Amino acid sequence: MASTSLSWRESCWRFTRRWLYLVHRWAGIAGCLLIAMWFLSGLVMMYVAFPALSDAERLAGLPPLDLRAVRVSPDAAMAGAGLARFPRSLRLEMMGGRPVYRMIDWDGKPHTVSALDAARIESVDAPAAQEIARRFAGAAAARWVETAERDQWTVPNGLNAWRPLHRIALDDAAGTELYVSARTGEVMRDTNRAERFWNWLGAVPHWLYFTPVRADPPLWRQVVLWTSGVCIAVAVSGIWIGWLRLRVRRRFAHGSAGGTSPYRGWMAWHHIAGLAGSLFLLAWLASGWLSVNPNQWFPGRAFTQPALERYAGQVLPHFPPGDRRALAQAAGPREIRMAWQAGLPVWLVATADAGTVTTRAYRADTGRPLALSAETLTEAAARLVPGARIAGSEWLTQHDAYWYGHHQPRKLPVLRVRFDDAARTWAYIDPANGNLLGRSDSSRRVYRWLFNASHSWDFGWLLRYRPAWDIVVCLLSIAGLVVSVSGVVIGWRRLFRGRRRA
Known part of the structure; x- marks a missing residue:
C-alpha cells in the first residue's frame, strides 16, 4: 500500500515537473522577448514621456484675453x-x-x-x-x-x-x-x-499603444492582461525551476557559480540572474498586470459628481458677472476659470510671462483676492463624505509617501483632510484657491505600494536624492535584461536546433 502511494506521488510529481519545464520553455520563448522589450522601453520612458499638452504649455500658447x-x-x-x-x-x-x-x-x-x-x-x-x-x-x-x-x-x-x-x-x-x-x-x-522617435522605443511598445489595438479599449485591456499574465506564469515557473536546480551543499562538479548551478554559458546567466532578481522581476511583472486595474479592484482617484457639487455649494448654472475692472491688476490674463469653491464664486486668473504661468484667485462677487481659512476649507470638505466625520486635518509642506511629485508635479502646501468613513478617505485641497487636488482612500494607498512602488520604485528616499533613483532603476532594469535576453537566446537556440533536427 505504501509502495502504491509512493508511486502515485512520484507520478504526480513527474507529471507536474514535466509541465513546469514545458510551460517555462515554450511560453518563455515569447515571454522573454516581451519582458526584454518592456525593460528596454521602460528605460526610455524614464526620460521621455508619451506626448501630451500640459496645462502650462496650453496657457503659454493662448493669446492674451481681450x-x-x-x-x-x-x-x-x-x-x-x-x-x-x-x-x-x-x-x-x-x-x-x-x-x-x-x-x-x-x-x-x-x-x-x-x-x-x-x-x-x-x-x-x-x-x-x-x-x-x-x-x-x-x-x-x-x-x-x-x-x-x-x-x-x-x-x-x-x-x-x-x-x-x-x-x-x-x-x-x-x-x-x-x-x-x-x-x-x-x-x-x-x-x-x-518625441515621436523616442516614443516608438518607449511608451508605444511598453504600453502596447499600437493604434489598432488602443482604439478598442476593451481589446487593449485584455491584450495587456493576457500578455502580462503569461509573463507572470513564465517568471513563477522559472523561479520554481531555478530553486529545483540550485545546489548549496552537494554542489555540481562541472557547473558554474561555484557548482551551485549545473549550467554554463547563457544557461548559467539565466539561472543565477533569474534567482538573484526573482523577487524584483515577479513584483515588476505583477504590478504591470495591475496597471489596468483588473476587475476594477481599486476605485478612481476623483470624487463623484454629487460630492464635488456639495463641496462647491452650487448646482444651478449661475455665476455672477462681477466687475471685470477688478482684473485690471492681472496683466495680460490668458484664461479665467470660473468655479464655486466652498460656496463662494471664484475667478482663477492665469497669466503667462516668459514661459512662467501664474494663477491668482479672486472672489467674483467682490473682485478682491480670495482668502480661504483652514476652517472654511475644512467645513466645506466635510460635505464631501456624507455620514462621516473628519478624523483630522494637517498642512503638508513637503512631499510624503502618498503626495509626491515624480512624473507629475504635486502642489505644496496643501491641506489634507482625513475622514473616519469605512474607506478612510483623504481629500487634498489647495489653500490658495480652494481647488480639490486629489482624493485617496485605503484601497488607493494599497495600490500605491502594489503598483507605483513595485513598478516605478518611486520611494521617497530615492526621489529626494536623484540621481540615486536613476541609478537603482537602471541597475534593476539591467538585471531584468540579463534574465530576459539570456532566455531569448536559449529559446531561439532550442527552436533552431529543433528545426535542424526536423
Missing part, C-alpha cells in the same frame, strides 16, 4: 450651451481673435460658446484650425496635414469627446505638430520629431 470684447455673461453662455447644471469646468479664453466660453459638462462633453453673441461653436474647419495652431505656436506659417479620428499620438480615451482632430505641421526645425479639435477649436496635443 476682456473688453466680452459681451456675454457666464449665465447666458451656460444657457446657450443648454446646461441645466453648473458644469464641471467653465473658463473664458481667446479662440483665434475672439473670446469664447469653454465648458465641460458632467458627462465629459465639451461646449464652446462665443462671448460676443452667445452663438454655439460646434465645428472648426481646417483653415481655421491652421490659423489657431499658427497663433498658438507663434509661428510664421502652419500647414494642415490631415483630419482624422485618431492616430498614433492621439489614441488615449481622454480625447474622444474632442474628435476628430486636425493635425497641423509647423515645419520648424523640431518637426512640431499640433492637434486642433474639429469640434471646439482647442489645441489638444503637441508632438515633435524627437
Whole structure:
C-alpha cells in the first residue's frame, strides 16, 4: 500500500515537473522577448514621456484675453450651451481673435460658446484650425496635414469627446505638430520629431499603444492582461525551476557559480540572474498586470459628481458677472476659470510671462483676492463624505509617501483632510484657491505600494536624492535584461536546433 502511494506521488510529481519545464520553455520563448522589450522601453520612458499638452504649455500658447470684447455673461453662455447644471469646468479664453466660453459638462462633453453673441461653436474647419495652431505656436506659417479620428499620438480615451482632430505641421526645425479639435477649436496635443522617435522605443511598445489595438479599449485591456499574465506564469515557473536546480551543499562538479548551478554559458546567466532578481522581476511583472486595474479592484482617484457639487455649494448654472475692472491688476490674463469653491464664486486668473504661468484667485462677487481659512476649507470638505466625520486635518509642506511629485508635479502646501468613513478617505485641497487636488482612500494607498512602488520604485528616499533613483532603476532594469535576453537566446537556440533536427 505504501509502495502504491509512493508511486502515485512520484507520478504526480513527474507529471507536474514535466509541465513546469514545458510551460517555462515554450511560453518563455515569447515571454522573454516581451519582458526584454518592456525593460528596454521602460528605460526610455524614464526620460521621455508619451506626448501630451500640459496645462502650462496650453496657457503659454493662448493669446492674451481681450476682456473688453466680452459681451456675454457666464449665465447666458451656460444657457446657450443648454446646461441645466453648473458644469464641471467653465473658463473664458481667446479662440483665434475672439473670446469664447469653454465648458465641460458632467458627462465629459465639451461646449464652446462665443462671448460676443452667445452663438454655439460646434465645428472648426481646417483653415481655421491652421490659423489657431499658427497663433498658438507663434509661428510664421502652419500647414494642415490631415483630419482624422485618431492616430498614433492621439489614441488615449481622454480625447474622444474632442474628435476628430486636425493635425497641423509647423515645419520648424523640431518637426512640431499640433492637434486642433474639429469640434471646439482647442489645441489638444503637441508632438515633435524627437518625441515621436523616442516614443516608438518607449511608451508605444511598453504600453502596447499600437493604434489598432488602443482604439478598442476593451481589446487593449485584455491584450495587456493576457500578455502580462503569461509573463507572470513564465517568471513563477522559472523561479520554481531555478530553486529545483540550485545546489548549496552537494554542489555540481562541472557547473558554474561555484557548482551551485549545473549550467554554463547563457544557461548559467539565466539561472543565477533569474534567482538573484526573482523577487524584483515577479513584483515588476505583477504590478504591470495591475496597471489596468483588473476587475476594477481599486476605485478612481476623483470624487463623484454629487460630492464635488456639495463641496462647491452650487448646482444651478449661475455665476455672477462681477466687475471685470477688478482684473485690471492681472496683466495680460490668458484664461479665467470660473468655479464655486466652498460656496463662494471664484475667478482663477492665469497669466503667462516668459514661459512662467501664474494663477491668482479672486472672489467674483467682490473682485478682491480670495482668502480661504483652514476652517472654511475644512467645513466645506466635510460635505464631501456624507455620514462621516473628519478624523483630522494637517498642512503638508513637503512631499510624503502618498503626495509626491515624480512624473507629475504635486502642489505644496496643501491641506489634507482625513475622514473616519469605512474607506478612510483623504481629500487634498489647495489653500490658495480652494481647488480639490486629489482624493485617496485605503484601497488607493494599497495600490500605491502594489503598483507605483513595485513598478516605478518611486520611494521617497530615492526621489529626494536623484540621481540615486536613476541609478537603482537602471541597475534593476539591467538585471531584468540579463534574465530576459539570456532566455531569448536559449529559446531561439532550442527552436533552431529543433528545426535542424526536423
